[in-house]
Amino acid sequence: MKHYLSVNDIDSLNHWVKEALKLKQQPIQREIGAGKTLGLLFFNNSLRTRLSTQKAAMNLGMESIVMNFNNEGWALEFEEGVVMDQGKSEHIKEAAQVISQYCDIIAIRAFPTLTDKEKDRAEEVLSGFKKYASVPIVNMESSIGHPLQALADAITIEEYKTKERPKVVLSWAPHPRALPHAVANSFVQMMQKSDVDFVITHPKGYELDPEITKDSKIETDQMNAFQNADFVYVKNWSSFKDYGKVINQDPNWTISNKQMSQTNKAKFMHCLPVRRNVVVADEVLDSDQSIVIHQANNRTYSAQLVLKKILEGLKK
């Protein structure tokens, strides 16, 4: 594998999940990445992603260098042919080529604008680095995808499933701020690759990008969707149609025992950070059915598997 930009870079999900679970048993493999450097570039805040990816790098014996572009580096220009006489000091062409010379792998986090749909769908930052960097790129959450999270999610479902083909529900939940679609998008794509009975549920107007959801089942009655679910994956996102807007904060959609009672004692999943009693009630998050902490732990093995596969690719 060269890059890990989206869920589509996984050649065989089944093998990947198996390999990640094996690696979780024995994570210290310092010889694989010894002498290699991972550059972690943040254009936005991060807790789990930064810590788990640094941890994964350490487990593989890699050095890591963290760079926060917002307060440590230079504002980057991504447009071609522009006269750079405004606020941007450096063009992605130079930045990506230069950083490639100091790092063996570059991992990038860059959230969407949520105001410019076409720019966000084009993944300006991530695809700028992909285009100009000479080393592999890892997506640590881009404007439209969060494939390290989705891989951790797949690993978690594999660990907790009690039947061959579990029912998995992705449910929208309310949130005071406008949030990106990245986590939901990558989870949808991951479930489409998985042997699960998958349903998406959200209020009308919160349809995700149809090019992502394709023919995945969508149900606008949340209670119906939760019937007999084995896993419920909860996440807020802003409107895609009325791009980046919060068009509904209906508290009936907050996940509580009311919804969970419809399920087959479903496991509750969320990528975190989660707003308690807005997205999900304490009674659910603090119950035995919640596996969010285990899910976050799998971020390390998701990142480690991706880095390992890229490092193996470098040696060829």
Add this chain to the structure above:
Amino acid sequence: MKHYLSVNDIDSLNHWVKEALKLKQQPIQREIGAGKTLGLLFFNNSLRTRLSTQKAAMNLGMESIVMNFNNEGWALEFEEGVVMDQGKSEHIKEAAQVISQYCDIIAIRAFPTLTDKEKDRAEEVLSGFKKYASVPIVNMESSIGHPLQALADAITIEEYKTKERPKVVLSWAPHPRALPHAVANSFVQMMQKSDVDFVITHPKGYELDPEITKDSKIETDQMNAFQNADFVYVKNWSSFKDYGKVINQDPNWTISNKQMSQTNKAKFMHCLPVRRNVVVADEVLDSDQSIVIHQANNRTYSAQLVLKKILEGLKK
């Protein structure tokens, strides 16, 4: 030892100081922490504490990950049962449990509000992490204590004392801003555990928390307090009674040769950073009696001893 939250976590000060001084002779002990990760979480600025704690981790062979919560992570909620529809993105319950999965030890710096006495005394951040984390916690200065500093202070006094039972004076000094009580509190507690003749001196109204000072001798005449002192430990703090207020900036309390001349050629100590010619005159800080730089150096061995004892505890 599980956590290092306050001076009270030291079982035998005498042994600890001896062990720290031994370790200072031969600080490189990479096998002790090899493969272990220290997470350093900062909710406030830091220079000595961060550098010395990272250095201590390196000496022990540990990897360290630094996280500045103010500009890199998410704003944390500490209240139970709250509806998180305001500015806080993540609850301490999740944050602490999640970080525990990426780090073997978590070290935390979180200053007081100086406006909400009860919240500060409850040490919201530190005790939140202690409550929910599954790994040991180290206090890198909390709202009411700075026990890594106090341990470095005890090591320094042991190195410089020329008699069995030296006289040690803790003196308040003026400062333009309202400062926390943490350093003074932990130093008082440390001196209460030490074989010293201990006196606290400050203007009226600057009494520290009586639950901390207990029956320690308090003298409001600074010149009297300094008589025959072997060590003077200087620090500003804001009022505890009139909580968090600067009620006096009397320049007569600035430490100069006037006060030092009363002492038994006392060593001058301060935790740094120190405001020259406000807290202490240049003539004192630049004199041979000042040992503030040596004191800061002992921060490394204080942190290293604490990490070492926690790592040894992990192996049991």
Add this chain to the structure above:
Amino acid sequence: MKHYLSVNDIDSLNHWVKEALKLKQQPIQREIGAGKTLGLLFFNNSLRTRLSTQKAAMNLGMESIVMNFNNEGWALEFEEGVVMDQGKSEHIKEAAQVISQYCDIIAIRAFPTLTDKEKDRAEEVLSGFKKYASVPIVNMESSIGHPLQALADAITIEEYKTKERPKVVLSWAPHPRALPHAVANSFVQMMQKSDVDFVITHPKGYELDPEITKDSKIETDQMNAFQNADFVYVKNWSSFKDYGKVINQDPNWTISNKQMSQTNKAKFMHCLPVRRNVVVADEVLDSDQSIVIHQANNRTYSAQLVLKKILEGLKK
């Protein structure tokens, strides 16, 4: 070598460049710096300098600790004898001595004020650290010099020159903001030590400090200066005479094929970040004549050579 503060600390440029090119062939020399710590202190933003210096430290087996003074540490006071009752929390005297105890080498980036010429020429921050630190200091760009960049430039010219004594032109180019003189100054000093035919070209009013340029040839007709050049090194700087001011943004000085056509197929150099189509046209920067990416790569070997020489000095 003790410190690396300016180009003048290079004893034999010829030997240094040869050694750097040798080291570039085999950069991994972990035994040289094993167990040593490099402290990187940033008072300003950095991309190349931070990443390449951290990479250099890694290649030498050193640990590195990064500290951003603007948002992680304390505001420093540099004046002697001042009453510190304003915004500055710590004096350079203490900061430098303290950090020296945690780090084996201290590297510092501190840009000029561009408003106070005398303070800038005195290199307040760098010389403050030099004065009070007890360990070697490396200049990662000070108010008046950027000698790590200039060494990388010399290495790059050695690699690309096709004749014994190439013609090298340093050309000013327009820029919307007032920029420091540091890069230009150090490049001038480096060329003065090199066996090259060196010309500086800039519009009237943009003369660099005459104590730096000395008897270097200055030509105010850019097209004339470019005649038969083998290397053109482009950089904006603000006025030195009308200190820190942008007195001219003449777009005729933007480097395009017009100027390049005058040269002997000159290599185009720039320290980066560079503003496209302001400082230099896309047609030049994207041409085969541009070697800015290779130049940035040599930052690693420049920094590594400097650190190596200092580490060797420590062992004596």
